[in-house]
Amino acid sequence: MTRRGNQLLWDPVVRLAQILTESYIALEGGNVDPKAERLFEKIAERLKSLADPTRLAILHLLQKGEMRVTDILAHMGGSQANISKHLGVLRQAGFVTCRREGVNMYYSVSDSSVFHICRAICDGIERTAEEEREAISHARRVLGEGG
Amino acid sequence: MTRRGNQLLWDPVVRLAQILTESYIALEGGNVDPKAERLFEKIAERLKSLADPTRLAILHLLQKGEMRVTDILAHMGGSQANISKHLGVLRQAGFVTCRREGVNMYYSVSDSSVFHICRAICDGIERTAEEEREAISHARRVLGEGG
DNA sequence: TTTTTGTATAACCATCAAGTGATGGAGGAT
DNA sequence: ATCCTCCATCACTTGATGGTTATACAAAAA
Numbered sequence: 272m273t274r275r276g277n278q279l280l281w282d283p284v285v286r287l288a289q290i291l292t293e294s295y296i297a298l299e300g301g302n303v304d305p306k307a308e309r310l311f312e313k314i315a316e317r318l319k320s321l322a323d324p325t326r327l328a329i330l331h332l333l334q335k336g337e338m339r340v341t342d343i344l345a346h347m348g349g350s351q352a353n354i355s356k357h358l359g360v361l362r363q364a365g366f367v368t369c370r371r372e373g374v375n376m377y378y379s380v381s382d383s384s385v386f387h388i389c390r391a392i393c394d395g396i397e398r399t400a401e402e403e404r405e406a407i408s409h410a411r412r413v414l415g416e417g418g
Numbered sequence: 419m420t421r422r423g424n425q426l427l428w429d430p431v432v433r434l435a436q437i438l439t440e441s442y443i444a445l446e447g448g449n450v451d452p453k454a455e456r457l458f459e460k461i462a463e464r465l466k467s468l469a470d471p472t473r474l475a476i477l478h479l480l481q482k483g484e485m486r487v488t489d490i491l492a493h494m495g496g497s498q499a500n501i502s503k504h505l506g507v508l509r510q511a512g513f514v515t516c517r518r519e520g521v522n523m524y525y526s527v528s529d530s531s532v533f534h535i536c537r538a539i540c541d542g543i544e545r546t547a548e549e550e551r552e553a554i555s556h557a558r559r560v561l562g563e564g565g
Numbered sequence: 566t567t568t569t570t571g572t573a574t575a576a577c578c579a580t581c582a583a584g585t586g587a588t589g590g591a592g593g594a595t
Numbered sequence: 596a597t598c599c600t601c602c603a604t605c606a607c608t609t610g611a612t613g614g615t616t617a618t619a620c621a622a623a624a625a
Contacts (some may be wrong), residue, residue, distance in 0.1 A: 318469035324458040
Protein backbone atom coordinates (compact mmCIF):
# COMPACT_ATOMS: atom_id res chain seq x y z
CA MET A 272 0.00 0.00 0.00
CA THR A 273 1.52 3.25 -1.12
CA ARG A 274 0.18 6.73 -0.89
CA ARG A 275 0.36 8.83 -4.06
CA GLY A 276 -0.99 12.29 -4.46
CA ASN A 277 -3.61 12.33 -1.79
CA GLN A 278 -4.84 8.86 -2.27
CA LEU A 279 -4.43 5.30 -1.16
CA LEU A 280 -3.72 3.18 -4.21
CA TRP A 281 -3.02 -0.49 -4.27
CA ASP A 282 -2.28 -0.32 -7.98
CA PRO A 283 -2.76 -3.93 -9.04
CA VAL A 284 -6.12 -3.97 -7.36
CA VAL A 285 -7.21 -0.76 -9.05
CA ARG A 286 -6.15 -2.18 -12.39
CA LEU A 287 -7.93 -5.44 -11.72
CA ALA A 288 -11.09 -3.57 -10.88
CA GLN A 289 -10.84 -1.68 -14.17
CA ILE A 290 -10.33 -4.86 -16.14
CA LEU A 291 -13.22 -6.61 -14.41
CA THR A 292 -15.51 -3.66 -14.99
CA GLU A 293 -14.62 -3.49 -18.64
CA SER A 294 -14.97 -7.25 -19.08
CA TYR A 295 -18.35 -7.08 -17.44
CA ILE A 296 -19.34 -4.32 -19.84
CA ALA A 297 -18.01 -6.33 -22.74
CA LEU A 298 -20.15 -9.31 -21.72
CA GLU A 299 -23.25 -7.61 -20.45
CA GLY A 300 -23.27 -4.33 -22.31
CA GLY A 301 -21.58 -3.39 -25.56
CA ASN A 302 -25.15 -2.68 -26.54
CA VAL A 303 -24.42 -1.24 -29.95
CA ASP A 304 -26.43 -2.97 -32.62
CA PRO A 305 -23.94 -4.29 -35.23
CA LYS A 306 -26.07 -2.86 -38.06
CA ALA A 307 -26.00 0.56 -36.44
CA GLU A 308 -22.29 0.21 -35.81
CA ARG A 309 -21.72 -0.50 -39.49
CA LEU A 310 -23.76 2.55 -40.43
CA PHE A 311 -21.81 4.75 -38.05
CA GLU A 312 -18.62 3.55 -39.70
CA LYS A 313 -19.93 4.45 -43.12
CA ILE A 314 -21.06 7.87 -41.98
CA ALA A 315 -17.71 8.49 -40.32
CA GLU A 316 -15.91 7.45 -43.48
CA ARG A 317 -17.87 9.96 -45.56
CA LEU A 318 -17.40 12.69 -43.00
CA LYS A 319 -13.65 12.06 -43.01
CA SER A 320 -13.62 12.48 -46.77
CA LEU A 321 -15.19 15.89 -46.30
CA ALA A 322 -13.17 16.94 -43.28
CA ASP A 323 -10.32 18.73 -44.99
CA PRO A 324 -10.05 22.43 -45.87
CA THR A 325 -8.49 21.76 -49.27
CA ARG A 326 -11.25 19.35 -50.25
CA LEU A 327 -13.93 21.74 -49.03
CA ALA A 328 -12.37 24.51 -51.12
CA ILE A 329 -12.35 22.23 -54.16
CA LEU A 330 -16.02 21.40 -53.68
CA HIS A 331 -16.77 25.08 -53.29
CA LEU A 332 -15.03 25.74 -56.60
CA LEU A 333 -16.90 22.95 -58.32
CA GLN A 334 -20.18 24.29 -57.04
CA LYS A 335 -20.02 26.77 -59.90
CA GLY A 336 -19.84 23.95 -62.41
CA GLU A 337 -17.61 21.44 -64.09
CA MET A 338 -13.87 22.21 -64.15
CA ARG A 339 -10.66 20.76 -65.55
CA VAL A 340 -7.95 19.65 -63.14
CA THR A 341 -5.62 22.27 -64.56
CA ASP A 342 -8.10 25.03 -63.73
CA ILE A 343 -8.76 23.66 -60.27
CA LEU A 344 -5.01 23.61 -59.76
CA ALA A 345 -4.73 27.20 -60.93
CA HIS A 346 -7.34 28.33 -58.42
CA MET A 347 -6.15 26.24 -55.52
CA GLY A 348 -2.39 26.47 -55.75
CA GLY A 349 -0.20 23.73 -54.31
CA SER A 350 1.27 20.75 -56.09
CA GLN A 351 -0.50 18.90 -58.87
CA ALA A 352 0.02 15.58 -57.09
CA ASN A 353 -1.62 16.85 -53.95
CA ILE A 354 -4.68 18.24 -55.70
CA SER A 355 -5.00 15.05 -57.67
CA LYS A 356 -4.92 13.03 -54.48
CA HIS A 357 -7.63 15.13 -52.89
CA LEU A 358 -9.75 14.78 -56.02
CA GLY A 359 -9.24 11.05 -55.74
CA VAL A 360 -10.55 11.03 -52.18
CA LEU A 361 -13.63 13.02 -53.18
CA ARG A 362 -14.20 10.77 -56.17
CA GLN A 363 -13.92 7.58 -54.15
CA ALA A 364 -16.34 8.95 -51.56
CA GLY A 365 -18.79 9.68 -54.37
CA PHE A 366 -18.94 13.43 -53.86
CA VAL A 367 -17.61 14.17 -57.34
CA THR A 368 -17.44 12.44 -60.69
CA CYS A 369 -15.14 12.99 -63.60
CA ARG A 370 -15.18 12.47 -67.34
CA ARG A 371 -12.37 12.51 -69.82
CA GLU A 372 -12.26 14.75 -72.86
CA GLY A 373 -9.05 14.39 -74.81
CA VAL A 374 -6.20 14.80 -72.35
CA ASN A 375 -8.33 16.74 -69.89
CA MET A 376 -10.34 15.44 -66.97
CA TYR A 377 -13.45 17.36 -66.08
CA TYR A 378 -14.63 17.12 -62.48
CA SER A 379 -18.04 18.02 -61.15
CA VAL A 380 -20.04 17.63 -57.94
CA SER A 381 -22.22 14.54 -58.02
CA ASP A 382 -23.72 14.72 -54.56
CA SER A 383 -25.02 18.14 -53.66
CA SER A 384 -25.90 17.03 -50.14
CA VAL A 385 -22.38 18.25 -49.39
CA PHE A 386 -23.63 21.80 -49.45
CA HIS A 387 -26.49 21.06 -47.08
CA ILE A 388 -23.97 19.60 -44.69
CA CYS A 389 -21.68 22.61 -44.94
CA ARG A 390 -24.58 24.92 -44.28
CA ALA A 391 -25.58 22.92 -41.21
CA ILE A 392 -22.03 23.05 -39.89
CA CYS A 393 -21.79 26.77 -40.55
CA ASP A 394 -25.03 27.34 -38.66
CA GLY A 395 -23.50 25.49 -35.74
CA ILE A 396 -20.34 27.57 -35.91
CA GLU A 397 -22.31 30.79 -35.99
CA ARG A 398 -24.46 29.74 -33.08
CA THR A 399 -21.43 28.74 -31.04
CA ALA A 400 -19.71 32.03 -31.82
CA GLU A 401 -22.81 33.95 -30.82
CA GLU A 402 -23.09 32.10 -27.53
CA GLU A 403 -19.43 32.76 -26.82
CA ARG A 404 -19.86 36.44 -27.60
CA GLU A 405 -22.84 36.65 -25.25
CA ALA A 406 -20.94 34.88 -22.50
CA ILE A 407 -18.08 37.35 -22.81
CA SER A 408 -20.43 40.28 -22.97
CA HIS A 409 -22.20 39.05 -19.86
CA ALA A 410 -18.93 38.53 -18.04
CA ARG A 411 -17.87 42.07 -18.92
CA ARG A 412 -21.10 43.50 -17.53
CA VAL A 413 -20.57 41.58 -14.30
CA LEU A 414 -16.98 42.75 -14.04
CA GLY A 415 -18.04 46.29 -14.92
CA GLU A 416 -20.48 46.34 -12.01
CA GLY A 417 -17.80 45.07 -9.64
CA GLY A 418 -15.11 47.58 -10.78
CA MET B 419 18.55 11.68 -71.71
CA THR B 420 17.22 8.41 -70.45
CA ARG B 421 14.25 6.41 -71.51
CA ARG B 422 11.99 5.16 -68.70
CA GLY B 423 8.78 3.31 -69.18
CA ASN B 424 7.79 4.35 -72.67
CA GLN B 425 8.83 7.92 -72.49
CA LEU B 426 11.63 10.35 -73.04
CA LEU B 427 12.35 12.06 -69.74
CA TRP B 428 15.06 14.56 -69.03
CA ASP B 429 14.23 14.46 -65.35
CA PRO B 430 15.70 17.73 -64.06
CA VAL B 431 13.89 19.59 -66.82
CA VAL B 432 10.59 17.92 -66.00
CA ARG B 433 11.04 18.81 -62.36
CA LEU B 434 11.98 22.36 -63.21
CA ALA B 435 8.86 22.70 -65.31
CA GLN B 436 6.73 21.46 -62.43
CA ILE B 437 8.34 23.89 -60.02
CA LEU B 438 7.97 26.83 -62.39
CA THR B 439 4.33 25.99 -63.03
CA GLU B 440 3.59 25.74 -59.34
CA SER B 441 5.49 28.94 -58.56
CA TYR B 442 3.53 30.70 -61.26
CA ILE B 443 0.32 29.44 -59.73
CA ALA B 444 1.49 30.55 -56.30
CA LEU B 445 2.14 34.07 -57.61
CA GLU B 446 -0.69 34.51 -60.04
CA GLY B 447 -3.36 32.19 -58.74
CA GLY B 448 -3.83 30.76 -55.26
CA ASN B 449 -7.15 32.52 -55.58
CA VAL B 450 -8.63 31.36 -52.31
CA ASP B 451 -9.92 34.25 -50.27
CA PRO B 452 -8.21 34.09 -46.84
CA LYS B 453 -11.55 34.56 -45.08
CA ALA B 454 -13.02 31.65 -46.97
CA GLU B 455 -9.92 29.62 -46.26
CA ARG B 456 -10.31 30.28 -42.54
CA LEU B 457 -13.96 29.20 -42.71
CA PHE B 458 -13.06 26.00 -44.54
CA GLU B 459 -10.59 25.22 -41.77
CA LYS B 460 -13.26 25.73 -39.13
CA ILE B 461 -15.74 23.58 -40.98
CA ALA B 462 -13.14 20.86 -41.48
CA GLU B 463 -12.29 20.96 -37.79
CA ARG B 464 -15.93 20.42 -36.82
CA LEU B 465 -16.37 17.68 -39.38
CA LYS B 466 -13.30 15.91 -38.01
CA SER B 467 -14.79 16.01 -34.55
CA LEU B 468 -17.83 14.22 -35.92
CA ALA B 469 -15.99 11.82 -38.20
CA ASP B 470 -15.57 8.88 -35.85
CA PRO B 471 -17.91 5.91 -35.38
CA THR B 472 -17.53 5.90 -31.61
CA ARG B 473 -18.41 9.56 -31.32
CA LEU B 474 -21.38 9.16 -33.64
CA ALA B 475 -22.60 6.28 -31.50
CA ILE B 476 -22.24 8.40 -28.38
CA LEU B 477 -24.23 11.21 -29.95
CA HIS B 478 -26.86 8.72 -30.99
CA LEU B 479 -27.10 7.52 -27.41
CA LEU B 480 -27.34 11.04 -26.08
CA GLN B 481 -30.12 11.82 -28.53
CA LYS B 482 -32.44 10.09 -26.09
CA GLY B 483 -31.44 12.49 -23.35
CA GLU B 484 -28.89 13.31 -20.72
CA MET B 485 -26.65 10.46 -19.53
CA ARG B 486 -23.95 9.80 -16.98
CA VAL B 487 -20.49 8.79 -18.22
CA THR B 488 -20.86 5.46 -16.45
CA ASP B 489 -24.02 4.70 -18.36
CA ILE B 490 -22.52 5.78 -21.66
CA LEU B 491 -19.61 3.52 -20.89
CA ALA B 492 -21.96 0.63 -20.13
CA HIS B 493 -23.70 1.04 -23.47
CA MET B 494 -20.62 1.64 -25.54
CA GLY B 495 -18.11 -0.78 -24.12
CA GLY B 496 -14.38 -0.10 -24.42
CA SER B 497 -12.11 1.53 -21.92
CA GLN B 498 -13.18 4.37 -19.68
CA ALA B 499 -10.21 6.47 -20.80
CA ASN B 500 -11.15 6.14 -24.42
CA ILE B 501 -14.78 7.10 -23.94
CA SER B 502 -13.73 10.01 -21.79
CA LYS B 503 -11.40 11.22 -24.53
CA HIS B 504 -14.13 11.03 -27.14
CA LEU B 505 -16.47 12.93 -24.86
CA GLY B 506 -13.76 15.54 -24.52
CA VAL B 507 -13.53 15.94 -28.28
CA LEU B 508 -17.30 16.33 -28.61
CA ARG B 509 -17.34 18.79 -25.72
CA GLN B 510 -14.56 20.90 -27.14
CA ALA B 511 -16.27 20.99 -30.54
CA GLY B 512 -19.42 22.22 -28.82
CA PHE B 513 -21.62 19.29 -29.78
CA VAL B 514 -22.25 18.28 -26.17
CA THR B 515 -22.22 19.93 -22.79
CA CYS B 516 -21.87 18.43 -19.35
CA ARG B 517 -22.81 19.28 -15.81
CA ARG B 518 -21.65 17.85 -12.53
CA GLU B 519 -23.96 16.32 -9.93
CA GLY B 520 -22.06 14.90 -7.01
CA VAL B 521 -19.45 12.55 -8.40
CA ASN B 522 -21.32 12.05 -11.65
CA MET B 523 -20.97 13.99 -14.90
CA TYR B 524 -24.10 14.24 -17.00
CA TYR B 525 -23.58 14.75 -20.73
CA SER B 526 -26.16 15.95 -23.23
CA VAL B 527 -26.29 17.10 -26.84
CA SER B 528 -26.05 20.86 -27.12
CA ASP B 529 -26.08 21.23 -30.89
CA SER B 530 -28.77 19.20 -32.57
CA SER B 531 -27.58 20.19 -36.04
CA VAL B 532 -25.50 17.03 -35.72
CA PHE B 533 -28.55 14.99 -36.49
CA HIS B 534 -29.38 17.00 -39.58
CA ILE B 535 -25.88 16.36 -40.80
CA CYS B 536 -26.13 12.64 -40.15
CA ARG B 537 -29.39 12.50 -42.03
CA ALA B 538 -27.87 14.32 -44.98
CA ILE B 539 -24.93 11.92 -45.04
CA CYS B 540 -27.24 8.92 -44.77
CA ASP B 541 -29.26 10.20 -47.70
CA GLY B 542 -26.06 10.41 -49.71
CA ILE B 543 -25.09 6.88 -48.73
CA GLU B 544 -28.48 5.53 -49.70
CA ARG B 545 -28.42 7.32 -53.01
CA THR B 546 -24.94 6.02 -53.78
CA ALA B 547 -25.94 2.51 -52.86
CA GLU B 548 -29.02 2.73 -55.04
CA GLU B 549 -26.99 3.94 -58.01
CA GLU B 550 -24.51 1.14 -57.50
CA ARG B 551 -27.32 -1.41 -57.35
CA GLU B 552 -28.79 -0.06 -60.55
CA ALA B 553 -25.44 -0.15 -62.29
CA ILE B 554 -24.96 -3.77 -61.31
CA SER B 555 -28.49 -4.66 -62.29
CA HIS B 556 -27.98 -2.98 -65.66
CA ALA B 557 -24.69 -4.77 -66.21
CA ARG B 558 -26.35 -8.09 -65.43
CA ARG B 559 -29.09 -7.45 -67.96
CA VAL B 560 -26.47 -6.65 -70.58
CA LEU B 561 -24.49 -9.76 -69.74
CA GLY B 562 -27.66 -11.81 -69.67
CA GLU B 563 -28.53 -10.75 -73.19
CA GLY B 564 -25.01 -11.64 -74.34
CA GLY B 565 -24.99 -15.10 -72.68
C1' DT C 566 7.23 7.05 -83.86
C1' DT C 567 8.64 10.39 -80.79
C1' DT C 568 7.55 14.15 -77.89
C1' DT C 569 4.65 16.95 -75.12
C1' DT C 570 0.81 17.86 -72.18
C1' DG C 571 -2.42 16.62 -68.63
C1' DT C 572 -3.34 13.63 -64.95
C1' DA C 573 -2.78 9.66 -61.71
C1' DT C 574 0.04 6.84 -58.82
C1' DA C 575 4.04 5.16 -55.91
C1' DA C 576 7.32 5.77 -52.33
C1' DC C 577 8.48 8.20 -48.66
C1' DC C 578 8.43 11.32 -44.46
C1' DA C 579 6.24 14.11 -40.83
C1' DT C 580 2.36 14.81 -38.26
C1' DC C 581 -1.90 13.54 -36.23
C1' DA C 582 -5.38 10.76 -34.01
C1' DA C 583 -7.24 6.54 -31.60
C1' DG C 584 -6.48 3.25 -28.28
C1' DT C 585 -4.20 1.63 -23.84
C1' DG C 586 -2.36 1.50 -19.06
C1' DA C 587 -1.39 4.30 -15.29
C1' DT C 588 -2.22 8.08 -12.47
C1' DG C 589 -4.43 12.45 -10.74
C1' DG C 590 -8.12 14.56 -8.52
C1' DA C 591 -12.98 15.84 -6.93
C1' DG C 592 -16.46 14.58 -3.98
C1' DG C 593 -19.37 11.45 -1.20
C1' DA C 594 -19.40 7.64 2.27
C1' DT C 595 -17.48 5.55 6.28
C1' DA D 596 -9.20 11.53 8.23
C1' DT D 597 -9.58 7.63 5.17
C1' DC D 598 -11.17 5.21 1.51
C1' DC D 599 -13.93 4.46 -2.59
C1' DT D 600 -16.21 5.85 -6.83
C1' DC D 601 -16.40 8.43 -10.92
C1' DC D 602 -14.10 10.85 -14.25
C1' DA D 603 -10.16 13.38 -16.66
C1' DT D 604 -5.58 13.46 -18.20
C1' DC D 605 -0.79 11.95 -19.22
C1' DA D 606 2.60 9.10 -21.64
C1' DC D 607 3.08 5.98 -24.95
C1' DT D 608 2.37 2.98 -29.14
C1' DT D 609 0.56 2.35 -33.53
C1' DG D 610 -2.01 3.08 -37.63
C1' DA D 611 -3.95 6.70 -40.66
C1' DT D 612 -3.44 11.08 -43.25
C1' DG D 613 -1.41 15.06 -45.83
C1' DG D 614 2.27 16.63 -48.28
C1' DT D 615 6.42 16.01 -51.25
C1' DT D 616 9.26 14.20 -55.17
C1' DA D 617 9.67 11.11 -58.74
C1' DT D 618 7.60 8.48 -62.06
C1' DA D 619 3.87 6.10 -64.96
C1' DC D 620 0.45 6.41 -68.33
C1' DA D 621 -2.96 8.17 -71.88
C1' DA D 622 -4.04 11.07 -75.62
C1' DA D 623 -2.93 14.64 -78.75
C1' DA D 624 0.72 16.96 -81.39
C1' DA D 625 4.85 17.03 -84.01
